[in-house]
Amino acid sequence: MKKSVCIIDDDEIYQKIVSKMVERSGSFSEAKYFTQSIQALDYLKNEGSLTEIVLLDINMPQMDGWQLLREISENQPAIFQQTSIYIVSSSIAESDREKAKMFPALKGFITKPITISKLKEVAENKA
Incomplete structure (x- = not known):
């Protein structure tokens, strides 16, 4: 069964590239795209049960993504129960990977550029 995905990234060029990859992967039933975390948080609060995967x-x-994760952890923890959240970042800093461990509900940390095969793994919960 195909899953819904939400991409939260402020880079509009990256969003266009990922939208093509999501389409080509054939793994998702629906995709939502946000360039601002605040808008994404509002969506997740109100319609989050419809989103199965978030790439943040x-x-x-x-x-930023860390603030969004803190907001979810402190005020909307149910989102973590119904949605698999992955960090997708160009950061190679070990400190970011360590910081991600502060959010045990995160499903993973993916370094950009994301690939179609990685999207398929995420959709199949293998990443």
Whole structure:
């Protein structure tokens, strides 16, 4: 069964590339795209039960990915129970991987660029 995915990343070019990859993977029934964490958080609060996978960038303006994860952890923990959240970042800093461990509900940390095969793994819960 195909899953729904939500991509949260402020880079519009990356979003266009990933949208093509999501389409080509054939693994997702629906995809939502957000360039701002605040909008994504609002969506997840209100319609999050419809989203099975979130691919979250950590370096964004206004509210970064870490702040979004803290907000979910503190005020919307049910989102973690119904949605598999993965960090997808260009960061290669070990400190970011260590920081990710502070959120045990995260399903993984994926280094950009993401690939079609990695999207398929995520959709099949193998990543």
